[in-house]
Amino acid sequence: MLRCGMAGVEAVLASTRHVFPRHTHDQFGIGVIHQGAHRSLSGRGMVEAGTGDVITVNPGEVHDGAPIGDHGRSWRILYFDPAVISAVVADMSEGKTKAFEFSHPVLSGGPLIGRFGALFAAMTKGGEAPLEREELLLLLFAALRPKAGKEPHIPDAIRSVRQLIDDDPASPLTLAALAQEAGLSRFQLLRAFCKATGLTPHAYVMQRRIALARRLIAARLPLAQAAFAAGFADQSHMTRIFVRKYGVSPRTYAKAVG
Numbered sequence: 001m002l003r004c005g006m007a008g009v010e011a012v013l014a015s016t017r018h019v020f021p022r023h024t025h026d027q028f029g030i031g032v033i034h035q036g037a038h039r040s041l042s043g044r045g046m047v048e049a050g051t052g053d054v055i056t057v058n059p060g061e062v063h064d065g066a067p068i069g070d071h072g073r074s075w076r077i078l079y080f081d082p083a084v085i086s087a088v089v090a091d092m093s094e095g096k097t098k099a100f101e102f103s104h105p106v107l108s109g110g111p112l113i114g115r116f117g118a119l120f121a122a123m124t125k126g127g128e129a130p131l132e133r134e135e136l137l138l139l140l141f142a143a144l145r146p147k148a149g150k151e152p153h154i155p156d157a158i159r160s161v162r163q164l165i166d167d168d169p170a171s172p173l174t175l176a177a178l179a180q181e182a183g184l185s186r187f188q189l190l191r192a193f194c195k196a197t198g199l200t201p202h203a204y205v206m207q208r209r210i211a212l213a214r215r216l217i218a219a220r221l222p223l224a225q226a227a228f229a230a231g232f233a234d235q236s237h238m239t240r241i242f243v244r245k246y247g248v249s250p251r252t253y254a255k256a257v258g
Contacts, residue, residue: 001248001256002124006133008081011124017072018247020065022199024207028085028102029057030140031077032109032116037068042105052109054116056102062198063105076120088141102144115140157182158196161189162204169208170231175201205231210241213250218257223250 002011010027015035022041037050043061048068055075057063059082067073086098119136122129154162161182165173178201179189193201213230217223227238235250242250 001253003257004078004123005125005127005129006084006123006137008084009123010079011120012077012079013075014077014247015072015074016247017067017070019067020247021244022062022064022203023245024060024062024199025057025079026059026211027079027081028059028100029055029077029079030102030116031055031075032113033073033075036071036073038065038073039068040065040105044105047106049106052113054107054109054112056105056107058101060197076116078116078120078123084137085141088137091138092141107144112140112143115143154196155192157184158189158192161193161201162197165201165205165208169205169212170229172231173201173205206241207245210238210245213238213242214246214253217250217254220254220258223254226250 002013004011012031020040031054033049033051033053033055035051037048039046039048041062041064043058043063049055050068055077085100089100090098115136119133119140122133122136161178164178164181175186175189179186182189182192184192190200193199193204197204199207209230209232213226213232216226216229221229223238224235227235230238232238232241239250242248242253246253248256
């Protein structure tokens, strides 16, 4: 995890055999596989990406990832807060829309590799270069030919439950309480929530808690305090979830962003 020169952007350089379970990100992600290959679930079903392929992910998109073969895989990726991409798309559409989604989880590299590489280098090098970063970000998305995205339909009852979790993921929750919020039975809620989000309510809560923990750690809160504030039973519980999702320990992450 590398220091990044633009607010709302995170840069990751990874080389690993780690198998990532199903999870989500709050951000848009775009990267390049530069060694090996992997297989992953995406919003478009199962996909495979190999050396030279561009990989993408949308906020909230349930995905996983496993190496193909015994040698792992390596990639570089940039994660963008939705507000960053909204501003880019609004600029490119002359204010007509801010909506955007990646329509393909894997793209053939080609010219995109060079543009991504230039942007990654500009984002992670030292010194002040805001003009260069902004230019390269716009040029990369111009090459992607972004199309306006549509938010997937989620029933109001499930949207209400999801909002309840999002507002305070650290609070103790029960399936019965969430079902009451939705006006459904516990089984109806479980089935409808899985269908709408791709995750069970408990799995979704864990995603929101670990995302909160990551933000608290980035704000330099001590690990034990971050675990408590994010709703985990203890620091070891937070660590297990953190490693499964991000492939590194909270302590490693804290050192990278500190």
